[in-house]
Amino acid sequence: MKRNNMKGRFRLGLLLSLLLLLLTGCWSSKEIEDLGLIVGTSLDLETDSSSREALEEQEARNSNKELITITNQFVTSETTGSGAKEGKKEQKAYKNVSETGEAVLPTLRSMIEKNDKRAFAEHSKVIVIGEDFASTFNLTQTMDFFLREIEMRPSGLLLIAKNRASNILESIEPTTIPAFQLVEMMKGHKRTTKILPPMTLAKLQGKLNSRASFLLQSVTSENGEMKFAGAAVIEGKTKKLRGFLTGKELEGITWITGKGKGGLVTSFYEGTDQPIIYEILSMKSKIIPHVDGDNISFNVKIESEGRIAEHWVLSEKTFDNKFLKKAERATEKEVERLVKNVLEKIQKEYQTDVSGFGTRLKIEYPKVWKKLKKDWDQTFSEVPIQCEVKITIKDYGTSGE
């Protein structure tokens, strides 16, 4: 009996001492106070020659390679906690660290020499690329690191900045974090036709591997405030920035793709030139390709339902169906103008198909597409496109005036 007890105690002791091993905590854990969470990254082409010289000296070699400047936006325990402290100068909610180098990762790594926090990119939300950078480098090459690194999540967004991208990550409001602000602003694409649906790194991969051209949301910085401004056209062949579309032109693209979820169209009443504002409730578009031998043409059928949200026309009342018909017609004309306008630009000036005509052709005529896909952008620039718009006004709110 006693022996049995001894044995039991021995076993219990063994079990308890083994349990101690489990109490030691996590293998390779990282304390959050010691982390610098990267929430946004910007990439720029380095034009300043002094930093080039400094780097050459350091690396002890001479080369004419283009240099890149990367700015990481960090959120650390200090930046988030200190805002409320009294008696201190108000501190920014973020900390930007910049570094210059020849490739992405070495540059990021040399930030270690400037920063006491361990950089941690699992919460990285957005990558902003500068205009010069995008038109100099092939995106497939420069994005390689971001698509390869485990810490970078494919749900991150990609944006193109007009001018320098690092300016976008600066804000005059000390309490806001520009990277988060960008992500929140991106959600506005549901209520306007001037913002593109978000391009995540996950979706980007497919675009980079195909030869198709595509659009990225572009953003600009005005007096320390960021603002979305149209879209950047990335050419499929070179994967470089081809040019920008204005907000108005982006509206045209949204009408062609039919992917908008809401927004406004401002048209002017015949004769009096007073504005009528049409609010989009639903939007549908159909791109119909026609193939006749070697001749390819497209028909774009756009249908939309919406309401009159505002009108300045004094002489008419929305109770009157005739006026609604006229308003529909005016809106149709305006949409048609937007579409024609952007088609002119992407076909003639940029010669890139960024509005999904190629995709439709691929779906409807896969065999024709197989022959054409290599030089599609070239072919696209000469294809005739017809456009039909049908607008239906369903209601006019609470005023019949």
Add this chain to the structure above:
Amino acid sequence: MMMNSQDKITASQAVVVLVNYILATGILTLPRTSVEKVKSPDVWISVFLGGIIAIIAAVIIVKLSQKYPEKTFYQYSQDIVGKWAGWFLSLLIIVYFFTISAFEVRIMAEVTSIFLLEGTPTWAIILPFLWIGLYLISSGINAIARLFEIIFPITFVLFLLIALMSMGIFEIDNLRPVLGLGVMPVLKGVKTATLAFLGPEIMLLLVALMKQSEKTKAVKVVLVGLTIPLIFYVITVVMVIGALSIDGVVTRTWPTLELMRSFEIPGLIFERFESFLLVIWIMQIFATFTITYFAAALGLAQLFKKNIQPFIFGLLPIIYIISMTPKNINDLFKFGDMIGNAALYLFGVFPVILLFISKLKGRKT
């Protein structure tokens, strides 16, 4: 005798074992491997055809095993083709089983060391996994089946949940055109797709381990047991390609995990869902590892007509060494292809021949 009659499983347990065996590494890599071959969005049709082929092969295996309802393949193969040829065939299959279990362990270690346990040495991930597996299979098929019965519903619910959540980034245009380039591309992918359904070979021994009264249901077992993974695979392929497009899938090492990392849903308790997928996936790998480990040990025990325990312990270091052999992840994928090709011959061709011979023999006597 008492022990033996206790250690049998029911038909529904057999289904669960089969499903858990089939669902393994394939679910993470199938979208890529099949798109590489097919090069059009019709991959899901290839997966469908692959499943049908696997079902046909499985039915043949079951028919063969049902001719000798009390014996496993290791025993009856000697009745069909003679002692030495049967011995040799059994040995090949045993080697196949423990090789595949080593492969699963290594894939598990690779994925966890990238996505979960960065910095943990590979051996530290593999060893506990092996030991727990050893502990499980030393209690026999019944314990294995009962554990699988716990794993299966968790997998089922979580998988469907996260698949639904990825609807937000799904784009139907990525899956069109359907059959745009004819059926040829689809057929090119069938072999790869079929290999994702490796697993019905377990019926070579499972029929013998099923309860007496339920052995007649074995054909139903494979039909149900293969249809469930078929549905899982088709959903996976459709969702992954729908979100990432075929151009995007081909360059991702683990496309299905990529899909789960591509969206965040704020507001729910979790914003990120790849850890869910990894949880169920590691459980599935564990299931595949244990059942193949058990099949190999059982085979050796039956060949040498000895107790199974020493073989279980003896196989452990062998599995460990094999799992550590591939030098990098490319080698590992190649190793996987090799196993798949071996399986095509072992379980696609041999059962047909054996069934034919046993039919001839049956007529003579």
